[in-house]
Amino acid sequence: MTDTESRFLVEGMDCASCAAKIDAAVRRVAGVDHVSVSVIAGTMTVRHMARDDVAPAIAQRVGGLGYKLRPLAEGGQGSHGGDRGCCSASHVHECSDPGRQSARPSRADAMPALRWWRTGKGKLTIACGAALVLAYGTGLILPATEPWIFTLAMLVGLLPIARRAVAAALGGTPFSIEMLMSIAAIGAVFLGATEEAAAVVLLFLIGELLEGVAAGKARASIQALTALVPQAALMEVEEGRREVAAESLPVGATVFVRPGDRVAADGMILEGESGIDEASVTGESTPVQKGPGERVFAGTVNGEGALRIRVTAAASDNTIARVIRLVEAAQEAKAPTERFIDRFSRHYTPGVVLVAALVATVPPMVFGGLWQDWIYRALALLLIACPCALVISTPAAIAASLSAGACGGLLIKGGAVLEKIGRVTAVAFDKTGTLTEGKPKVTEVIGFDTSETDVLRYAAALEQGSSHPLARAILDRAESFRLDLPAVAQSKAIGGAGVAGLVDGASLFLGAAQAAGRHAALTAEQGARIAALNEEGKTVSVLVVDGRVAGALAMRDEPRIDAAGGVSALADVGLRVLMLTGDNRRTAASIADRLGIEARAELLPADKQRIVSELRAEGHLVAKIGDGINDAPALAAADVGIAMGGGADVALETADAASLHSRVSDVAAMIRLSRATMRNIYQNIAMALGLKAVLLVTTVAGVTGLWPAILADTGATVLVTINALRLLRLPVAP
Known part of the structure; x- marks a missing residue:
């Protein structure tokens, strides 16, 4: 039986822990081959056997965890040309081509953005809070009913949590926060701390609600791009x-x-x-x-x-669709730090549960401690054991950073690339189309015995209709001065030499100096002027009118307007900056001198690859910046390949990162973004582990109990998420 692919929007999925539970549960459904869960997109893609019973089983399994599924049309916006085809809200879309890409919901598919009080979590939190207030009021009037009334108030919030805990355990995640929360709350009831148990459940629900609000803001930062079209x-x-x-x-x-x-x-x-x-x-x-x-x-x-x-x-x-698709794919590609945190948390949670079991049993059995006191402390430790804040510390920062970069025209393909860019020590640029505009411009118009305006007008008249880059440079210069070009008679191209024709009755020729010398003799002064321009790396076309040298036009592929500033920003932070080009040494030296960088010229693609490998052998972590086509070997050899492509397909699809607007300064912006992200990640890890370490010690010592424990857990998760969201406001443009 053939495989097919079903894709869903997942409502209520707010963090990496949620995604892990969903992933583990769906993988246990019979007939499922592969599961991919995207937290930032709020989607799940499942490859499974083409049987009618698989999709309902997936929906039932995920629904038991407390999340809602909705079928998602393949291809996102416009993938069916406006026709939803076989997709509808009533059944799962099944695509015969599982290789098609797009993890993005269209505007028609996207979950409506509900106010927090209208969401399922919001309603449950409000109900639990109302029950707790009612229990407190009833307890004041009828003190004898307090244990029972607070237990009932607690059950309003705990029953849905416990149901999710059981579903997660059956789905392969026994140490979920819901399970730890349920054990702690039920244990507190048996210890007689019913009021505290009810309050802890409410605090847990408030924390989950805040996580959802924060995650929604992070998700909206990318999904909002869809609304631009x-x-x-x-x-x-x-x-x-x-x-x-x-x-x-x-x-x-x-x-x-x-x-x-x-x-x-x-x-x-x-x-x-x-x-x-x-x-x-x-x-x-x-x-x-x-x-x-x-x-x-x-x-x-x-x-x-x-x-x-x-x-x-x-x-x-289109560009926005591809940007969103690439960013979402990048956000699911885990960084080395994130992978380490995932491995650590898998051992951390069972380890703390074991410590809690020892705290509950060893002191009473060995040292004669009170069972009630030590069990209470153990229950508090269970709440501290939740790794939510730690698990989300890295992906939240990376997701926010990648989103901020994409909104500023910087595409970075995954957390691993994002981490690596900040550690780059050497940057190798291509010249043409990267440091320079990639097309020549007229830099000087020289009139020897004719006005500069007429030299430009005659030259542009001869070049009308030509698509040659030098001809386009002359025509663009004439257009910028809004010159009226005269008609040309008997126009003809002279292969390898230039172009000739009659303008206003005058015989004209435009070509290289050597070819022009065959139509008119250049004076020593004119020859010296042209030679000086050639030494500056410029191409010179000489205009001959009726057998005399009338003027000349100098052209060169000029550096981008931000090239000097972009290179300087890299040098200022201690990076080695080089230019690798296949152009001649004279032209390369001219550009390099203007930018103040080292140049290697007359290189073949294999030479560029060799130089990048040599830099790595010297101990440098190398970023190679090029157009993504003729620099492919060097881009592949570098630690990080960055394409400057103005949104071209090759720029978006080939390298590790890409600049949509092809600015040299974007390389420095990527490095700043990477370093800011790593600082944010370290801050998040410190907050997550620091709070837990303090609470671990104070709980075992009997200083703190259930309330501070759940506050530390939910509070740390919210703090980490909010800190990560600061990266969304980071200015990435120079």
Whole structure:
């Protein structure tokens, strides 16, 4: 029988401990092959045998743990082109292709964001609190009923907890917090501490409720990206324009975007120019001016001009969808610290339970202590044993950090990468398209016996219609000055030399200095000027008009506007910064001197890989930054590969991390984010273990009891979560 894949939204799952219980329970369902639970997405994916009885058994098993399941449409937003197909709220979606990716619910699938008092946990907490208040009032009027009335108040909250504890134990998690809580509360009743038992149950429920609220905020930080894409778009059809669901836009469709509207899909501008606010996708603070032929991202905001855009990606594969998918996958990839904490907690909880058993029995049996006192202390130790705060200390910080990075255009693929980036000691940059813009620009226009304006106008006229990078640089410069270009007659390209034609009756030639020398003699002064420009790593095109050298244009692939600042930020924290390029030594030296870094030039891909390996052999932890294509060997050889791709597929899918807006300064931002995250993790671990260590000693000494124990546990969990959420507010842009 073939396997299939079912995917669910899980309501009430707030932390890694919840996910572990669900995972352990579902794996025990007959017919289940694989389970993947995403805390940050609030989803579960199960690969199982294609039998009708498996999905209901999964729902029953998870429901017994106190969580609600809801079928999730495969592919998320737009995966069916707006048609939900075989998916509905009444049955589990089964996909014949389990390899399809997306752990993200669409807006139609997403759980509604309820106020805390309308959630199941909120209602139970309110009911338990009301029962405790009623019991306290009744006890004042009828003191003799106190033991019974407080026991009943306790049972209001404890019965659901105990039911979940039994379900977790049957599902393979005997040492759950619910089980420890149930044993402690029932034991307190038998010891006569009914009022304290009822209060402890209420405090436990309040702590769970606060965990849920905090987890919801962390989850919303990424899910909110979905709301950036508008629900409707104006698609061009034969009869005009028709408003359609954005999720249904096919690749190749043409959409019209009015000024002020959000772009509904990734696409290419066909017509119009406008400033695009890309802050939601790339973190870029100022609008980017874009025109025909340039890419736009779904969720960005159109500025002052109307645009016609050709859709280049379906809704399920647009930039925001891929960012969310990658971040969610990264958040489930455990960091080394998280894996260590998981292993530690598996031994820690049974260990503390054993200590509690010894505390309850050894002093009365060996030293003649009072059984009631030592059993009470042991029950308090059971509450201290809960590892919730410790278990969530690392994943909460990593999830918040990855979310903050994604919202600022920094994609880091998992906790292991996030940890490693902060330890980098050497950074190797590619040149073209990484430290530089990747396309030449005109840096100087020189008029020898013709005005600079005419030199540019004639050169641009000759280059009209050409797609060569140097030609585009000249045309872009002319366009920036809004020059009216004259018509060209008898235009022809001279292979390997340049281009020629007639403009206003004058015979023109534009090409390299050597080729221009065959049309007109260069003076010594002109030759020296051109040679000096070549020494600066610039390419020079010489304009000849009617047999005389009229002028020249110098072009070079210039450093990105933030390159100097980004490199300086890395050097300031003691990192070794290099540039590895296949370009010639003269051009490489020119760029490196301007940026103040070490340069290695005329390198093949294998040479770049070798240099990265040599740096690692010297003891460096190396980050390699490139475009993700021709630098693939070096990216693979580095400890961390970072792609600068402006949202291109290769930048999002290949390297360990990627910068959506291709800023050099993003590398330093990733390092700052990594180091801030590790500080946060260490703070969380210290809070979690520190509180437990103090309470462990004071409880055994008889100083503290059940109340402080449960406060320490729930309080530490809430503190750790809130501390981790601070990373969501961390500024990642320079």
